[in-house]
Amino acid sequence: MSFTAWYYPFFLFGVAALYWGLGHRARTWLLLAASYVFYGAWDWRFLSLIAASTLVDYFCTNAMDGRLLRRLSALAGSLAPAVWLGGLSAFDLARFDPLILQAAGISGLVFFFLYEALWHLEEGRRRKAFLLLSIVTNLVTLGFFKYFGFFVDSAQDLLVLAGLGGDSLVVEILLPVGISFYTFQSISFAVDVYYKRIHACGDLPTFAAFIAFFPQLVAGPIERGRQLLTQLEQHHVFDMANVHAGLRLILVGYFKKVFVANNCALIANYVFSSPGSMDIYWMTLGVLAFAFQIYGDFSGYTDIARGSALLFGVRLERNFAFPYLARSPSDFWARWHITLSTWIRDYLYIPLGGNRHGTLMTVRNLYIAMLLAGLWHGATWMFVLWGFYHATLLALYRVVPFLHHMEHAHGHRVWMSRVLMFLFTLGGWLIFRSPDWSHFLETLQAFTVWPSEFSRDVGHALGWLAFHVLPLLVLQYVTRKAQDESSLDHRMWALRGLDYAVMFLLVASSAVIDVEFIYFQF
Amino acid sequence: MRYITKAFLFAAALLLGLEGLARLAFEDTFVGRFDYGYHPTAGFVEKADHVELRSAGGRRFWPQSFARPKPKGRYRIFTVGDSVARGRSLEQAYPYLLGEMLKAKGYDVESLNLSVSGYGVRRRLVVLEQVLKYEPDLIILHLNHSNEYEDEREWRRAQEAKSWYPDQWLRKSYIIARLDEAKTERLFWKLPADIRATREVRDHDAELAAAEHGEQGKVWEQFFRTQTLKTLELLRAHQIPVVLLTKGWIEEGKQEISDGGYDLYFKQHQEGGVCTASTREIFELESNIPQLFNKDRVHIKPSGHVILAKGLLPKVERCLFAGKAK
Numbered sequence: 001m002s003f004t005a006w007y008y009p010f011f012l013f014g015v016a017a018l019y020w021g022l023g024h025r026a027r028t029w030l031l032l033a034a035s036y037v038f039y040g041a042w043d044w045r046f047l048s049l050i051a052a053s054t055l056v057d058y059f060c061t062n063a064m065d066g067r068l069l070r071r072l073s074a075l076a077g078s079l080a081p082a083v084w085l086g087g088l089s090a091f092d093l094a095r096f097d098p099l100i101l102q103a104a105g106i107s108g109l110v111f112f113f114l115y116e117a118l119w120h121l122e123e124g125r126r127r128k129a130f131l132l133l134s135i136v137t138n139l140v141t142l143g144f145f146k147y148f149g150f151f152v153d154s155a156q157d158l159l160v161l162a163g164l165g166g167d168s169l170v171v172e173i174l175l176p177v178g179i180s181f182y183t184f185q186s187i188s189f190a191v192d193v194y195y196k197r198i199h200a201c202g203d204l205p206t207f208a209a210f211i212a213f214f215p216q217l218v219a220g221p222i223e224r225g226r227q228l229l230t231q232l233e234q235h236h237v238f239d240m241a242n243v244h245a246g247l248r249l250i251l252v253g254y255f256k257k258v259f260v261a262n263n264c265a266l267i268a269n270y271v272f273s274s275p276g277s278m279d280i281y282w283m284t285l286g287v288l289a290f291a292f293q294i295y296g297d298f299s300g301y302t303d304i305a306r307g308s309a310l311l312f313g314v315r316l317e318r319n320f321a322f323p324y325l326a327r328s329p330s331d332f333w334a335r336w337h338i339t340l341s342t343w344i345r346d347y348l349y350i351p352l353g354g355n356r357h358g359t360l361m362t363v364r365n366l367y368i369a370m371l372l373a374g375l376w377h378g379a380t381w382m383f384v385l386w387g388f389y390h391a392t393l394l395a396l397y398r399v400v401p402f403l404h405h406m407e408h409a410h411g412h413r414v415w416m417s418r419v420l421m422f423l424f425t426l427g428g429w430l431i432f433r434s435p436d437w438s439h440f441l442e443t444l445q446a447f448t449v450w451p452s453e454f455s456r457d458v459g460h461a462l463g464w465l466a467f468h469v470l471p472l473l474v475l476q477y478v479t480r481k482a483q484d485e486s487s488l489d490h491r492m493w494a495l496r497g498l499d500y501a502v503m504f505l506l507v508a509s510s511a512v513i514d515v516e517f518i519y520f521q522f
Numbered sequence: 523m524r525y526i527t528k529a530f531l532f533a534a535a536l537l538l539g540l541e542g543l544a545r546l547a548f549e550d551t552f553v554g555r556f557d558y559g560y561h562p563t564a565g566f567v568e569k570a571d572h573v574e575l576r577s578a579g580g581r582r583f584w585p586q587s588f589a590r591p592k593p594k595g596r597y598r599i600f601t602v603g604d605s606v607a608r609g610r611s612l613e614q615a616y617p618y619l620l621g622e623m624l625k626a627k628g629y630d631v632e633s634l635n636l637s638v639s640g641y642g643v644r645r646r647l648v649v650l651e652q653v654l655k656y657e658p659d660l661i662i663l664h665l666n667h668s669n670e671y672e673d674e675r676e677w678r679r680a681q682e683a684k685s686w687y688p689d690q691w692l693r694k695s696y697i698i699a700r701l702d703e704a705k706t707e708r709l710f711w712k713l714p715a716d717i718r719a720t721r722e723v724r725d726h727d728a729e730l731a732a733a734e735h736g737e738q739g740k741v742w743e744q745f746f747r748t749q750t751l752k753t754l755e756l757l758r759a760h761q762i763p764v765v766l767l768t769k770g771w772i773e774e775g776k777q778e779i780s781d782g783g784y785d786l787y788f789k790q791h792q793e794g795g796v797c798t799a800s801t802r803e804i805f806e807l808e809s810n811i812p813q814l815f816n817k818d819r820v821h822i823k824p825s826g827h828v829i830l831a832k833g834l835l836p837k838v839e840r841c842l843f844a845g846k847a848k
Contacts, residue, residue, distance in 0.1 A: 006688040244530060270717040460712040467709060488529075497532025504537065508692040509701035 001041040003304045004257065011038070016311040024235040031209045031232070031312065038214035039177075045094045046176040048081035048104065049145075053138060054211045055080060057186045059115055060134035061193040061200035064127045068119055078112035079105065111137070127194060134190035138183045145179055147379045154381075178218030180376055182211055184343055189225040191347055198225045206232050215308035219301050221317045221339040228314070236313030248500070249307030252486040255503040256300030256472065259510045263468040264293035267461050272433050275442040279449040281458045285465060287426050287443075290433050292469050295323065298337070303486050322476060322485050324425065327417040328407035329393040332425060340376070344369050359398065367391040377432075382440065386431045393424055471506060475499075537697075544696040552696045554579035556683040556703075558676035559638065559645040562652050573656060575636065581649075584612035586634050592657040597624075597631040597842060600653050602646050603664025605639035606769060606821055614824040617662065619831035620838065629843070642669035643749040644677070650753060658762055660842045662834070665750060665784060666769040668820075670742035747787065754796055763795040763841050767834065770801030772812060772819040779811050797841040804833030 001008060015034045019027050040047050055077045059069060069077070082104035088094040089101060111133075118129045189210075192198045201207040210229040216222075271278055271286025278286065299320040306316045317339050326332035333341040345354075349369040355362040367388070374387020397403045406417040434440035478499070479485050488496050544552060554561025557580065564579025573590050575583040592598055601607055601617035609615025612635060621633025636649055650661065683693060693699045710718065750766075757764045768784040781802040788798050805811050805826070812819070814826035822830065 006691075240527070244527065247530065266713070266717055270714075457714045460709075460714070461717065464709050464713055467705075493528040494532055496529035497536060500529060500533035501536040504533065505698065505701060508695070508698045509705060 001038045003253075003301065003308075012308055012311065019312055020238050027236075027312075028203075028205045028209055028232065031213065032205050035209060035212040035214035035217060039212065039217055042177050042218075043094075044088060045085065045096060048084045049141065049176055049179070050182060050212050050217075051084060051208075052081040052104075052107075053141065053182060053186050054208045056111065056137045057134050057190055057211070058201070058204055058207050059111075060130040061190055062202060063115070063119060063130045064190075064193050065200040066123070067200065067202060071116070074115055075112050078108040078115070080108075082108050131190055131194040135187055138187050138190075142179055142183045145176055147375075181220045181222055182217060184222050184340075184376075185224075186211060188222070188343060188347055189229070192225050198229070201225075201229055201233070203233075213309070213314070215305040215314075216316055219298070219305070220337075221302060221305065221319045222343050223317060223339070227317060231314045239313065242310045242313055246307040246310030248488065249303045249310065249486055251307075251500060251503055251507070252475070252488075253300045253303030253305075253307060254507045255475070256296040256303060258300075259296075259503075259506045260468055260472045261293045261296030261300060263510060264289040264296065264465065267465055268293050268433070272439075272443070275439065275446050278443075278446040279451045280447050281451065281454060282461075283443060283446040285458065285461055287430055287433075288469075289465055290429050291324070291426055292465075292472065294429065294432075295320075296472065299485070306486075318484060320485060321483075322480070324422055325418055325476075325480075326421050326425070327409065327414065328397045328403070328421060329390060329424070330397065331407065332421060333390075333394075340373065344373050348372060362398070363395045366394045370394065380435065382431055382434050382436060385440075386428055389428050389431055393428075471502075475503075540697050541695055544700075550576065550578045552579070552700075554581065555696075556580070556680065556693075556699055558680045558683075559641060559673075560648055560677065560680050562648060565638075566652055575634065582608075582638050584608070584615075584635055586612065588632055588634060588656065590656065593630075595630050597629060597659045598657060599631065599633040599660045599662060599838070599842070600656075600658050601633070601635050601637060601662040601664060602649050602653065603637035603662075603767075604641045604646075604666055604669050605637070606666065607637035607662075607664035607767075608635065608639055609637075609822070609827055610824060614827055616827040616831040616834065619828060620834055623831060623835050624838070627839075637664060640669050640672040640676075642671075642673035643667075643746050643753070644670075644673045647749065647753050647756075650756070654756075654760055654762070660838065661757060661762055661764045662767055662838070663750075663753070663764055664767045664769065665788070667743050667746035667782070667784075670746055671738075674742075750788075751791065754791060758794045758796070761795065763797070765797045765799055765834070765837055765841055766791075767799045768801060769820075770805055772815055774819070777812060779805050795841075797837055799834055799837045801830065804830055807833075 001011065011034075015030065019030055022030060036047055036050075039050060059074060059077065062069060082101060085094075085096070085101050085104050089096070089098075114133060118126060118133065121129055189198070193200050201210065207229070209232055210223075210225065213223075213228065213232070216228075267289035268286055271282050272290065275283065275286075302316075302319040306318075309316045319338050321335040321338065323332055323336040326335050349365055352365040352368060353361055354365060370387040370391035371384055372387070374383045374385070374390070377383045377386070397407055406413070406420060409417045430443050431440060434443060476485065478491065479487055482488075482490055488499055491499070550567060554564025555578075557564065559581055561579060561581075565576055565581035565583045567574040567576055567578070568590070571590060572587050575586040577583055577585065588598065589596075599617070599621065607615065607617065612618050615635055615637075617633050617635040617637075621631055624631045624633070636653065638645070638649070641649070646663070650663075653661070682690065683699065693702060754764065754766075766788050768781050768788060770779045770781050772778070773780050779802045781800060785798070785800045785802060792798055801822075805814055808814060808829060814823055814829065815821065816823055
């Protein structure tokens with residue numbers, strides 16, 4: 001189910017209304033059921049994947065905390081995903097290769113016996129072993145569904161380069177929506193339990209609701225256990241202020257997604273569909289349109305997610321903080337997809353040594369972290385290149401004095417540093433938006449084509465872009481002093497009411513263009 | 523908490539107030555607006571003793587009025603056409619000029635211009651059906667087959683607006699529908715067709731405009747002919763004389779005027795109160811034909827409208843006043 005589906009508001013408000021009428025235990029079950037329906041509406045088969053990820057982490061983290069589950073429960077849990085797939089197949093609700101069913105059953109049994117075997121290790125080794133089991137299971141699942149085709153293709157290309165190429169193997173595996181988000185959330189939870197930053201959750205429905213919480217399931221924010229799980233464990237008291245804040249976030253989110261992103265997508269999709277036939281005017285428009293499309297799309301999603309969660313009294317993390325006002329690459333990553341940046345920082349960059357071992361090691365760690373951040377976005381070399389580009393920017397801002405000074409600029413130079421960083425960001429988007437290297441070269445080439453005159457078509461496209469971006473810039477200006485870029489609470493109530501009315505009208509008069517969220521594919 | 527509630531309440535009040543205002547104070551503007559020309563009475567405002575023609579309800583009539591019932595002894599002429607017959611202003615277009623010329627000759631006549639830009643044969647028929655209620659003595663039907671795709675586009679938009687599919691629910695609001703309409707017409711349709719093609723839904727304009735030059739164009743041309751003949755049948759059944767005025771234009775790179783073969787075609791259907799007139803034949807008497815057209819070679823300059831009115835005058839006199847007293 002998508003946030004932009006016409007029935008999502010009915011689903012959301014229906015579930016929220018039920019939620020507040022139930023007791024704590026029933027609420028947990030309701031959230032879990034709603035989350036599985038939300039995800040299952042896209043593809044019922046992949047519920048088995050979420051269930052598997054949930055059960056693996058539930059067993060492993062509890063084992064790390066010294067809680068052994070009863071053998072029968074462990075066996076039932078291990079086989080639950082296979083049973084689900086078998087049920088779908090038996091009732092003819094989904095079609096898949098019988099091999100998949102066998103693989104699910106065998107994987108479940110292997111996990112069960114591993115679980116039984118690892119439990120008998122001494123405590124220190126057992127904790128480590130269960131952490132590894134959790135991480136490896138999550139990464140193998142992610143790797144198979146997201147990167148298997150990529151690595152097979154790359155290996156084949158290498159063989160061809162070495163003159164050893166044979167028949168090409170075409171690998172097509174359907175990518176489960178949001179897999180990168182929920183596997184990262186699972187991994188971070190296991191790591192936090194291992195380092196005793198948080199206790200394992202003994203209650204399976206609550207833990208399952210934490211992994212599958214529908215507002216943030218498919219595109220984040222990537223939540224930590226101590227932030228989200230602890231909230232799900234608490235009994236919430238209905239607070240009208242949360243409902244208002246939630247509705248405001250949902251409205252702002254739809255404004256960013258439906259009004260800004262979907263309409264900017266028209267220009268961006270057109271320009272990037274055939275960059276070879278574009279000139280400098282069109283390319284400039286295209287990359288600007290994409291910059292606002294991806295920002296509106298992803299930050300809009302986050303706002304709707306945060307707003308939806310607030311209707312259940314749950315606060316999700318901020319994911320964006322005026323990213324295009326960043327003064328340096330590190331500032332940009334502190335403002336863009338914050339929960340991914342902090343995840344990479346806490347679970348990869350700092351364990352690698354961070355910036356504690358001199359410039360050379362810091363730069364090495366930056367490259368490792370950013371290359372993996374790039375690859376997280378998708379299984380193509382262009383995302384790796386995009387990570388490399390940002391790692392290089394981060395390194396350059398550390399070692400080049402001019403750039404380093406720009407990061408700490410004062411007065412009017414602040415705006416110079418912002419403009420410079422915005423241009424660097426646009427450069428990054430050119431890589432990000434290109435599906436392959438030749439397409440990217442074509443986009444660069446288009447910047448060297450100077451037409452003899454400024455065509456009317458460019459003018460009309462510019463008008464379209466301005467109409468859809470300027471209101472966003474006004475919103476950013478209005479909220480610039482707030483901690484939260486969607487917060488309007490500091491404004492007088494009448495002005496705020498006017499803001500809401502205008503945003504609603506802009507959204508409602510644009511609602512017909514339905515473009516899928518970009519980050520669903522990650 | 524109340525502080526936050528106020529803002530939402532104010533927003534809701536503002537939206538409801540705007541909607542209420544649109545529905546109560548500007549009802550005339552909105553009635554039929556989202557029928558896109560297919561509403562029978564849009565633009566016709568019936569008062570106790572007269573009818574006002576307004577630019578309203580998505581139908582851009584020049585502001586005019588006429589008495590109801592028709593005063594005894596008065597002749598009433600309605601011209602129904604598209605942007606060519608509509609002209610730059612009411613007073614510069616040939617229907618008005620023709621009325622003035624007839625009055626100068628001593629006839630008690632009123633000539634009303636009911637032409638609307640982009641109207642093809644289907645929407646002209648909707649206007650005509652309404653006009654029949656207002657005692658016409660003569661109809662001038664300005665013919666042109668180039669608006670059929672716009673008729674089809676607007677028909678689809680009207681059907682979409684009527685739909686109760688959930689993605690249309692918000693558009694039941696006049697304000698939202700009007701904003702969407704303005705954005706579509708003023709911004710979206712100005713984008714190059716390739717950009718519009720990237721949007722998968724609701725681009726009837728691009729789709730139909732592209733089809734106009736292919737096989738669909740021929741289908742519409744045939745449709746135009748058969749529908750025009752049906753219109754003539756309707757007028758004959760009501761015993762209302764009609765002047766069929768075929769449009770003329772200059773093809774790209776040429777100096778002479780073209781009629782697309784319609785002059786000959788409609789001359790074959792002159793019986794039963796139907797007279798024909800041809801823009802081409804009227805303009806061919808002039809020395810510098812291109813000077814009578816705008817740059818687009820289709821729309822006529824005010825000087826062209828004067829010539830057209832003069833050329834139509836004898837035809838109208840013959841058709842309308844044959845055997846009748848002034």
